Amino acid sequence: MSALAGTMRHARYVIGENPVTGLAFALFVIIVFVALLGQHVAPIDPLASDTAVALQPPSPHHWFGTDQLGRDIFSRVVVATRLDFGIAVASVALVFVMGGLAGVAAGFFGGWTDRVVSRIADTIMAFPLFVLAMGIVAALGNNVVNIVIATAVVNFPLYARVARAEANVRRETGFVEAARLSGNSEAQILVLQVLPNVLPILVVQMSLTMGYAILNAAGLSFIGLGVRPPTAEWGIMVAEGAGFMVSGEWWIAFFPGAALMIAVFCFNLLGDGLRDIVDPRRRT
Amino acid sequence: MAIPSLIGVVIVTFLLTRALPGDPAAYFAGPAATREAIEQVRANLGLDRPLPEQFLRYVRDLARGDLGRSLTTGQPVVSEIRTRLPASAELTLLGLAVAMLIAVPLGILAATRPGSLVDHACRVVATAGVSLPVFFTGLILVYVFYYRLGWAPPPLGRLDIFYSPPPAVTGFYLIDSLLAGQPETFIASLRQLLLPALTLAIFSLAPIARMTRASMLAVLSSDFVRTARASGLASSTVVVTYAFRNALLPVITTLGMVFSFLLGANVLVEKVFAWPGIGSFAVEALIAADFAPVQGFVLTMAVLYVLLNLLIDVLYGWIDPRVRIEA
Numbered sequence: 001m002s003a004l005a006g007t008m009r010h011a012r013y014v015i016g017e018n019p020v021t022g023l024a025f026a027l028f029v030i031i032v033f034v035a036l037l038g039q040h041v042a043p044i045d046p047l048a049s050d051t052a053v054a055l056q057p058p059s060p061h062h063w064f065g066t067d068q069l070g071r072d073i074f075s076r077v078v079v080a081t082r083l084d085f086g087i088a089v090a091s092v093a094l095v096f097v098m099g100g101l102a103g104v105a106a107g108f109f110g111g112w113t114d115r116v117v118s119r120i121a122d123t124i125m126a127f128p129l130f131v132l133a134m135g136i137v138a139a140l141g142n143n144v145v146n147i148v149i150a151t152a153v154v155n156f157p158l159y160a161r162v163a164r165a166e167a168n169v170r171r172e173t174g175f176v177e178a179a180r181l182s183g184n185s186e187a188q189i190l191v192l193q194v195l196p197n198v199l200p201i202l203v204v205q206m207s208l209t210m211g212y213a214i215l216n217a218a219g220l221s222f223i224g225l226g227v228r229p230p231t232a233e234w235g236i237m238v239a240e241g242a243g244f245m246v247s248g249e250w251w252i253a254f255f256p257g258a259a260l261m262i263a264v265f266c267f268n269l270l271g272d273g274l275r276d277i278v279d280p281r282r283r284t
Numbered sequence: 285m286a287i288p289s290l291i292g293v294v295i296v297t298f299l300l301t302r303a304l305p306g307d308p309a310a311y312f313a314g315p316a317a318t319r320e321a322i323e324q325v326r327a328n329l330g331l332d333r334p335l336p337e338q339f340l341r342y343v344r345d346l347a348r349g350d351l352g353r354s355l356t357t358g359q360p361v362v363s364e365i366r367t368r369l370p371a372s373a374e375l376t377l378l379g380l381a382v383a384m385l386i387a388v389p390l391g392i393l394a395a396t397r398p399g400s401l402v403d404h405a406c407r408v409v410a411t412a413g414v415s416l417p418v419f420f421t422g423l424i425l426v427y428v429f430y431y432r433l434g435w436a437p438p439p440l441g442r443l444d445i446f447y448s449p450p451p452a453v454t455g456f457y458l459i460d461s462l463l464a465g466q467p468e469t470f471i472a473s474l475r476q477l478l479l480p481a482l483t484l485a486i487f488s489l490a491p492i493a494r495m496t497r498a499s500m501l502a503v504l505s506s507d508f509v510r511t512a513r514a515s516g517l518a519s520s521t522v523v524v525t526y527a528f529r530n531a532l533l534p535v536i537t538t539l540g541m542v543f544s545f546l547l548g549a550n551v552l553v554e555k556v557f558a559w560p561g562i563g564s565f566a567v568e569a570l571i572a573a574d575f576a577p578v579q580g581f582v583l584t585m586a587v588l589y590v591l592l593n594l595l596i597d598v599l600y601g602w603i604d605p606r607v608r609i610e611a
Contacts, residue, residue, distance in 0.1 A: 123292030127586045130548025135582035139300040257420035265415040
């Protein structure tokens, strides 16, 4: 309990020291709130088109204006939060499990497990990551699930390497030796002793890669992969508004793009702040 | 170093080809094909053979420079990529050059004046740069510089239609137009290039600036810099000749990651600016469910990336002889 209290005090100190982290956390809460309740918050049906009010600039009635089909952009941006956030969370959770387990096993067991995991990570790193994600989605099929998988795969090396390094350091530590001497099997030690110690660092990795995951997914849907119109999603909304930029209807692409930017910015700041709390040594 | 990566890249691209949804033979035979025709295609493509043999065939085709044919254009993928590669390369390299020109001085200034306005600016740029979706930055630049200010030409490819491309020597319009002595074409293609290159630069300058700052800070606090200062050398001599040369090494190492960013972002930027490079080629093929160009594109990008990393390693050894001795 006292350890928890200590962590809380440290967290309060870090947030007090760096108000930007506090701001990012507040933003994060808002994003989660909108993602959960978006359907009920949106004032107008995001799919309802009304050509009578097509291409209207922002006004008190349509805060973010309307698109070429007269759909309310504010409602679409709000509703899209759930899909974008969901894709990012799902892919980060997937790679957290895959990369975390593989990396911890590689660092703890060494030997061929290590060689296989490291070789896979190296091979993925040999590709420009966005290009590999495109290739994976093209090969597995053009849908949202595969966007999640592709985003998870390109992040795999980051997780596997961090987990491997952290598990490797703890391989011969006192508490692991003690567990071994008390008759625990290697698998038990891995799951019950090593993994819990590596988790905080992996959680930081999650928040650091969350921003990249959203960017990656939105980038894929911007080039027409995964999400299909008329679904509301930030990347595809920017793509739909792209053609109107040259004729001056800036609001169609601007608001979804700005929402995307704010979300990524928030996750990156939060990741930095969380790293300061969990691992003060790596502070830059 | 590069050989295992190349082998890994070839294996992965092969697996991606074989993981195509549905039956590739039925796909390549077309929707109206009979059962016999599909079997015929299967035999022609070698898809009835065991997987290892298919892999050997794939490698043999690669060695011959055969990446298959595009279904939509009917052209061999290799020739299409070869004609489009210079457009992408010119854009990417100029983007990198702009990023270096902004990020390296910014990083140095931030490191020599910690806590100053420049230092804070450097941190903001570094965090904002990686948070901006590259297609969004591109569109904003188009809106401001083309629609609002009218300074930039319309975002429609490499050259305005009033100009004809310069005779191809390198495939880089900037160089070719100078070689052919056509200054107007040079200016026109530079104008087309500036916005997309700037978009790429904004996206990729963050890691360079961050790394330059960190490594300059480390070097500036080292003993030899203190000695150089104590000997009464001018501050600029110390920073540029003594510190910067030593701080350059970690910056060169980050270039590997920067290229991963650049090559990926390139695809998005090409779509925004209708740039006729290999990225937009792959995107068009993806939309048309035409897989051979996509695979050729992924393979080309990966091979380029591995080679660039090799080049970075060589460069590293050239700048720092200690690395060579260890190796």
